[in-house]
Every structure is written in structure tokens, then in C-alpha cells.
Amino acid sequence: MPIIYLDQKEIPTHYYNVLPDLPKPLPAPLHPATRQPLGPQDLAPIFPMELIKQEMSAESQIEIPEEVRLAYQLYRPSPLIRAKRLEKELGTPAKIYYKYEGVSPVGSHKLNTSLAQAYYNRQEGVRRLATETGAGQWGSALSFACNYFGQECMIYMVRNSFETKPYRKVMMNIYGAECIPSPSDQTEAGKKIRKEHPNTPGSLGIAISEAVEDAFARGDTKYSLGSVLNHVLLHQTIIGLEAKKQMEMAGDYPDIIIGCHGGGSNFGGIALPFLADKLKGKKPKLRAIAAEPKSCPTLTEGKYEYDFGDTAGLTPLMMMYTLGHDFIPSPIHAGGLRYHGASPIISLLNKEKLIEAVAYDQKEIFTAAVKFAKNQGIIPAPESAHAIKAAFDEAEKCRQSGEQKTILFNLSGHGHFDMSAYQEFLSGNIN
């Protein structure tokens, strides 16, 4: 049967923490002022202590709190789907599976970590969270999570996406959150950028600066990040952990795992629980492919070095692939992938050649997205379409070689709020 459902009793009880299994320790993040390695206390003004602990934990398994598991039951486990009809259309002997995170009520995998983050913050008495959002998937997810756990939520949304995707703001408002375009005039970082670049489309790096400043400036607020950090990838491993059980139910195991790549949380979420087998020597040939946009080619063309996570230089410096913290990517439609940096975990794996990265242009990914939608029905988010394109390419290689490989990709979200981008593509305006 194409859809492999997992019973809710099978929702994982623990997240998988890859840190102790990495081939070498992650280089420590550095303090933005002193450039000395950070201690937990340096992060305390912006994160609750439990998330700071997770950020540095040496435990392989971290228990998912009961209340978070209950919240996951609103939409998890997400389905794993064997796309036989697609295999047929592509004429490939490969087996194609995808995990569909668009069943989340906010439309993407982002809710997996927002619920955990809102919970841990609430446990430590935080009554308000501030964050940035690109395409709006993360902002929607944190809005609902804050509403769920009874907190206020403030969203700085990258101006380009704010203007082209106005309905994402409505969604955040429905969940009770406030959402304003970034750069805004509510923070010093925002004002400075607006003065220097009055027509800037904004970027995730700028919006992060604003949200971090917001959290620093107020005693009742902490900051929340939707990707990049170790604890975010940790929470997203629920995707891969479920997928492992579902692949087992299907009697299969992937040869190739694919996720789109912006900050690294959806790619890490699907890949890390499988990569654990590779890191432990059990699946030496397993390939994991991160698919990113050519206009923001962090892993394929960035440098592996210490850089800030934001534009203003308020965050710690992290060792990662980066295009430079002042890099402002062109306003492409896959707003969720417009980030100059990458998760330190994914960066290390890329540096060590334990994963691969590919980059695609907009026309390629929309062509793949429409082909997928016509075949499977689901209209993918442009971000997720990068993973689809990579899966198509691998399936095509199998068609040519005759190999029956098993491909698993993460369909991280639907494209219901990206219709203006599809409209442009169908009108021939994306080249």
C-alpha cells in the first residue's frame, strides 16, 4: 500500500542526538565580543537552560517530554509514502519513498521543534518569544506553538516574503501572534539596515538580528530559532526516527536520503537517524544529499569558517559553511532557503564528506514541483521542491544504470501559500 501509517503509540519517545556519534567534536561556538569559546551562561539571556543543555549534550537519546508528545499527537506520525505512480512516470527501477511533513497543521516540519521550544521556555517561565521567519513556515509554526503553551509570540518576517506571501501573516494572526516585516523600525539593527539599504528585500540574517535584539532588550522575552542550531536538528530527528520505523514496516532501507537545505533542520531531521548507522559503520555506503538553491549555495560554494549567524553580528560565531553574514541572497521564491549559513552539524558532515550537496536553479525546481503535483496531487513548497528535483535526478541515474536503488526524501511542506510563485512559473516568468 502506498501510504505507510504509523500508529500514534509509535511516536518516538526520545530524540536522537548525533553529537556523540560525530567523527570529531564540533568546534565550539565563540562569543561575538571576546571570540572566546562560549559557556552555557553566555547563552542564558536568549535561550532557556534546557535548550542550552541540549545544544551541548553528550547523551545519544534525549527524552521527549510527555506534554510535547501529546502536542505531536495533533498531527504525528506523518505518513511515509511509496510513490509507485511516480516511479512509473519516471520510468525508473528505483524505489521512491517520501516522508510528508505537510500534514502538520501549519504546513511544514517546523512545528516539530517549535512545540518543543515553546514547551521548554514555558517550563522556565518565559512568557514571550521572538523570532524571525523567511517564507513564513517557521513563523506560523512558532505562532501555533506559543498559542498552544500559552505564550506571546513576536515574528520578524523577511520583507520580501512578507510582501509576496501576505497570507502567511494572516495565518500567524489567526494563531494570535504579531508579525511585522523585517528590517523594521522597531530595533536598532533594523533601523540601521533600512538607513543603509532603503529598498532591501531583507534576509534571514537581518531578521535574526532583530529578533535577538528584541529578546536582549526585554526581560520577559527569549529568542527562538527555527533551524541551524543543534537543539533544533535534535527535535527534527523525530522525522527520521519515524521514517526508520516506517521503512522497516515496508521491508526496506534507503540507499539515498534527500532533503532540501536552508539552515539544515529538515535535512538533518530526515537524515541524521539514518546517518547514525553510517557513522557507526553499519551502513558505509549510505548517501545523504542536501539540495540547495543556486542563488544561495551555502554548502556547495560557501567557505567552512567561523561566522556570525546574523547580519548585525549579535549571535555567537559558529564554525560552518557560510557565504558571509552580510550576504543578501536575491529574492528567490524559496524564501525558507535564503540563509547565508548552515547548521554546524551539517557543515561538519559536509566537510568530512559524509554527506553530499547539490544546487538547483528556480526553473529546475518548479518544473520538478509541477511534475510531482500532477503525479501525486500534493503541491510542494518551493523549498521542498529542491529535494524532489534531487530525487528525480537520482531516479534518472538509476534509469540509465538499471540499478534498483531505494530513494527516500523529505517533503518538508506544502506550497499552498506559494501560489504566486507557481503563477509566475506557469506564466513563463521564471528563467
Add this chain to the structure above:
Amino acid sequence: MPIIYLDQKEIPTHYYNVLPDLPKPLPAPLHPATRQPLGPQDLAPIFPMELIKQEMSAESQIEIPEEVRLAYQLYRPSPLIRAKRLEKELGTPAKIYYKYEGVSPVGSHKLNTSLAQAYYNRQEGVRRLATETGAGQWGSALSFACNYFGQECMIYMVRNSFETKPYRKVMMNIYGAECIPSPSDQTEAGKKIRKEHPNTPGSLGIAISEAVEDAFARGDTKYSLGSVLNHVLLHQTIIGLEAKKQMEMAGDYPDIIIGCHGGGSNFGGIALPFLADKLKGKKPKLRAIAAEPKSCPTLTEGKYEYDFGDTAGLTPLMMMYTLGHDFIPSPIHAGGLRYHGASPIISLLNKEKLIEAVAYDQKEIFTAAVKFAKNQGIIPAPESAHAIKAAFDEAEKCRQSGEQKTILFNLSGHGHFDMSAYQEFLSGNIN
């Protein structure tokens, strides 16, 4: 566990046909010109013979073709959800379940019948289908179904919805269909209305006239209807049939079943398989409630009489509750419920007091929709929000009386393409 998944092996093999179980036969439809009872041959120009047979069938069980069941596996069975968190917020002793049809890739239950209709048409060599759509849910559904079975698709979309929900057209275009606003200048019916009412927002009745005329005028095209007719309700019984299995898995049976009501297909889809038990004397106290908009109060304020299904008088006359075939409802946001008539099956059940009907205004249903979204995450279609409001009202009665009734409603679709309506509501512009 809140979500009750059914395995794909449990997708029903047969639709449930209520016709032989009705307390009296349905009054025959009449020919629009002669006003004599219709024979199968009268319908042959616009429908394939298999659907005409289903329209008049005396068989209780009608087998779902293998290929249609395979297509259903793209998204079915849909989940049944026990909304414990909602019960708690409402402070009700009632148990609230909902069947969620928004998991369909096109966003609503409409795909259940469009796949069947496209299939039967293809079996009889029809290469193009024409239809109308209100809010766009049906148009999207038929677009994907035609693409799936290799047919062309032509959609006449009610002008008001075409303008306020432009992204629905993009969705239909992604699936390869053509979509134009109705009334259009491509049909005589459309031209006549535009001449008489240049600023008309359009209506389903007008759009039906255009699509029927399109089918009559071309030898290669048949007409497809998204609600009202017996065969449409027949296909939608897959919702209630699955829900019966899922309620059984939950060890429960509904006291009250609720669906929103436009033409009757989603209400009939969830209710008829349960009403079968009532019609057979097994569940005499079972209540079924159809929830409609006050601005288009077909069941609550219409007359039970013979009327045309469309505005121009091209369709057969059917015995049904109607507001008059020239009734043009105000341009409310729940475009899918803007229909002057009702399904003959639902009309007979309403006339015989075997079901109940209630009507709500827009402010009431959006208030309920936002409350639901904040609690369950899912942002409902405004149409479906009518069912939510009715469920809230019944839950409130239980709170007051202390009765622990079991309420089941159909959440027929998501509201991802209705954000401008939510925006108006949140801005205080819906009163």
C-alpha cells in the same frame, strides 16, 4: 490516541447507495422542456451511462472500481480525530470527533467523487469534462482527477470567488485545467446574464448553465457536477463508511452527526452510512444536522418543490428544497455553499424530518473557525466552519445538560485558500 488511522487495506470496496433505504421513492426528475419524467437516454448527452445508472440504482452496494480505489490510495483513508483538547476548552462532557477530509491533496472531500466521475467518463471514451466551481474546491478536484485519468478539463468559476481567490485558479492550472470566470462570454447563458447584470458576482446556478451548455455544444465533452446528484452523494459515502469503521475502532457510535450543507455531498457523505442504521430502525434516536449559511438558507427557508438545478433552466427539474433557480446569494466567503437548491436525497430526508437543518451568519462561523484553529491547529475552510459552529452549539447544550453525547462532524476541507476572508474577519470587517 486522538488520531484514528485506518489502514489502506480498509478502504471500502463498495459505496453505500441510500436510495433503496429511503422511506419513500425520490420523485422523478422532469425533463426541462416536456416536464415529463426523465429516462436514462435524456441524460446521455451530458453524463456517461454508468453514472446515469448509479443515479437511479436500486442496489444497496455499488462496487468501487479497482482503478478508483488505487487513486484513493493517494490520500485515503482520511483520519478520524478525537478532539479531547477541544472538549476541554469547551468545558463539555460531550465527546467530539471529526473526520478530516482536508488531507486530500486538493484540500477537500471533493476529490472522492471527481476521481470516480473522471474514471467512468474515461471508460466510455469521453476526452473532455466541463464543470462549474464556487469556492474552487470542486474545480481543483476535477482538475486533478482529469489529469489523473488523462482528460482535458474546463472550469467555469463563479466570478466572485475567481476574483477573491485567485490562487485556486493557479492550482487548477498546475493540474493542467483551464479556468475562466463565470458568467463568461464563451456561452449563450453567460452572455445573456452579463448583458442583464453586468456587475453580477455570479452564482453556482449560472456557472452550471455555462458548463452544461459547453457539454451540449461539443461532441467530445460531458458535464460533471460536484454535488447535489445521487451519484455524487453515493461516491461521498466513502467518508461515512470509513468513519463507521473508525468509530468502531474507538469503541464509539455518534449520537449526532454534523456536516455543512451547500449542495449536500459532504453532509450526505458523512451522514448517509450512519443514517442507514436509523432508516433500518437500528438507531432511531440518531440525529443528523445540516449547517448552512443564513445568506443562502436553502433547507431552513427554501420551499420543497420542483425547480431547475441551474439559472438558465437547462438542467432537469428536481424535487428539492430551493430558494428559486434565479436566486443569487450575496457574495459570502463560503462560496461553496452559495447554491439555491439542495440534493434531492437530502431534501427528502429533511422533508420527512429524518434530519435537521440550522443556519449561521458569517461572523458566527469565523468566530468558531478561529477558536478551532487555535485549539486543533487546522485552519478550516469557511464552508466547513459551519459544521464546527453546529458542533460547538451541540457541545454547549451538553455542557448545560450534563449529557455525555458523542458528536461527529465532517471537516470537509482546509482554509488555506481562504486567507483573505480570515483577514477581513480579523480586521473586524465581517459583521
